[in-house]
Amino acid sequence: MSDRKDDGFIFKNEQLPALLNLLIAKYRVIGPAQKDRGASMVTLKQPEELCLDYQNTVMPQKKFFLPQTESLATFDPLNNDAKHSDQEIATTILIGLRPCDVLAVSHLDRVFLEDEPQDPYYRKRREAFRIISLACNDPQQTCFCTSVGCRPDSEDGADIIMHQLNGRYFIKGITAKGDDILALFTDYVQPASKHDIEEKEHLAEESYKKMKGSFDTDKFMEKTDDFQASWWKNISQKCLGCGICTYFCPTCHCFDITDEVCMHYGRRIRTWDSCMYPSFTLHASGHNPRTSHKERMRQRIMHKFNYSFKNYQKYFCVGCGRCVLHCPVNLDIRQIIRQVTEES
Amino acid sequence: MSNPYEPMLARICNIDIENDARDIRSFKLAFCNKNDEAKFSFLPGQFAELSILGFGECPIGIASSPTEKGHLLFTVKRAGVVTTRLHQSALDEKIGIRGPLGNTYPFEKMNGNNILIVSGGFAFTTLRATIKYMIDPANRSKYRDITVIYGARNPGELLYKSELWDWEKRDDLAMHVTVDKADKSWSRYEGFVPAVLKEIAPNSRQTIALVCGPPIMIKFTLPILIDLGFSEESTYLSLEMRMKCGIGKCGRCNIGHRYVCRDGPVFSCAELQRLPQEY
Secondary structure: OHHHOOOOEEEEHHHHHHHHHHHHHHOEEEEEEEEOOEEEEEEOOOHHHOOOOOOOOOOOOHHHOOOOEEEEEEEOOOOOOEEEOOOOOOOEEEEEEOHHHHHHHHHHHHHHHHOOOOOHHHHHHHHHEEEEEEOOOOOOOOOOHHHOOOOOOOOOOOOEEEEEEOOEEEEEEOOHHHHHHHHOOOOOOEEOOHHHHHHHHHHHHHHHHHHOOOOOHHHHHHHHOOOOOOHHHHHHOOOOOOOHHHHOOOOOOOEEEEEEEEOOEEEEEEEEOOOOOHHHOOOOOOOOOOOOHHHHHHHHHHHHHHHHHHHHOOOOOOOOOHHHHHOOOOOOHHHHHHHHHHHO | OOOOOOOEEEEEEEEEEOOOOOOEEEEEEEEOOHHHHHHOOOOEOEEEEEEEOOOEEEEEEOOOOOOOOOOEEEEEEOOOHHHHHHHOOOOOOEEEEEEEEOOOOOHHHHOOOEEEEEEEHHHHHHHHHHHHHHOOOOOHHHOOOEEEEEEEOOHHHOOOHHHHHHHHHOOOOEEEEEEOOOOOOOOOEEOOHHHHHHHHOOOOOOEEEEEEOOHHHHHHHHHHHHHOOOOHHHEEEEOOOOOOOOOOOOOOOEEOOEEOOOOOOEEEHHHHHOOOOOO
């Protein structure tokens, strides 16, 4: 793979529609488009629908691999035999995902693919999708990826990465699957020059600087080892327990499994669930190990910044800032981490 | 690839009502497909997800020993949606089963040692499997003295009663059965499990203790075990937690960075000491 290190390519902005047409002719292509409430991923019918001038999509992109509701099996409730889903998923290209959301997918891979047993539903989707990520030149106010082990140009999880340069795009294959897609573009792209690579690195560095040094996550992890610390109560006081942070989080992957029945049609589904809800851990006996917002918020923070590090040596936070942006009571994980790490 | 979410089909071939309150039943299940039985290789301590289409799944400890061929035993207390529906099941009804899941009691470590079993109430199920496994003629010589302390609120709430009285007659097993509150017919111990444990004071040398019971019993049992000289490394607990997937994915049953479904349900006290006290 080392010979691939620098072999990026360049194409002009005007050529983007032609390249997209090549992809659309061969694959299902999903990319960001501007909607009323911000950028959202849509299946592209025309190259013109794609909008790459955006900061980040409103929702994270985990839904492509772990849909909010997914059918595990269908059955007739009067008959005991269930049919477990094995629907085919067409090869699909996700273009224009931000590196933080793509890194989040590589985190989910650890849970659903690397930990035995593999999750067959996740695997099927992961194998069907190719990811073309788009490096960030212009982070949002709420972005903090550089504090949690991500960068505006992180490549982890992507098959191809693109950078927007002045009037042109830099594009580089990261995996063999990515190289296969790039091969379609041969007639349209040129090898990147030293100047192109310097410009891409300069832009990434500028973007990095806009966020750099916001807080010390490693120190925060050490602090969280104190499970009984008094600050847990303080930081959770205004939490409403609405769970919006978990739904908008690209790495939150907790799910529920339930059966739905309507007359002769039944299905076993899994749906996103949230550790912010009391029912998440409520035993049938009535006992609940996490009785208040304090325990539930501690769980969420520990899962992201402590447990995941112990299990995978990764923080399960990629700094996308969606939880900060959407919290109805303005809880800000950056502030919490600063406050806790600077306290002593 | 095989789908870990797909249950195997099993037929209910016996139902026993275990207690006077009639809210605990034992179900004997036989796999509908012989290949599934061969695949279902387990040791006591493990559990399975029982599944009834349209109602859902629930994690239940396996109460039978792998030495009991041809069927699995699950003792189920009626508590939630699935267990209530299960209690309404009839003989020959087919239900789903997914497993075996989780880890086992530490049989390798138990080899060559004395075994102390301390259990209360409805939590006796996987320890019943363990006793049955250890006293099997093929296995009994692997363990030295086996001591069992088991208690319930009253005589009518004890599980597996006829088996308990058979075990009492054996000379290779020291059974101590207690009830919180005796009735006229009761002639054995009366008192809480920790108190009986203290009275019997089993030798802790070269002894592995397996403990499973309600939180209040565990809370008072562990200090007595420590007084008797049991180390945290030689004392094992089997824990319960709300579960869904049973394979460490759905994120529900964690204690710290460990999942009870995958890394447990059996933990040594030494391991639990290193985890947050949140269970």
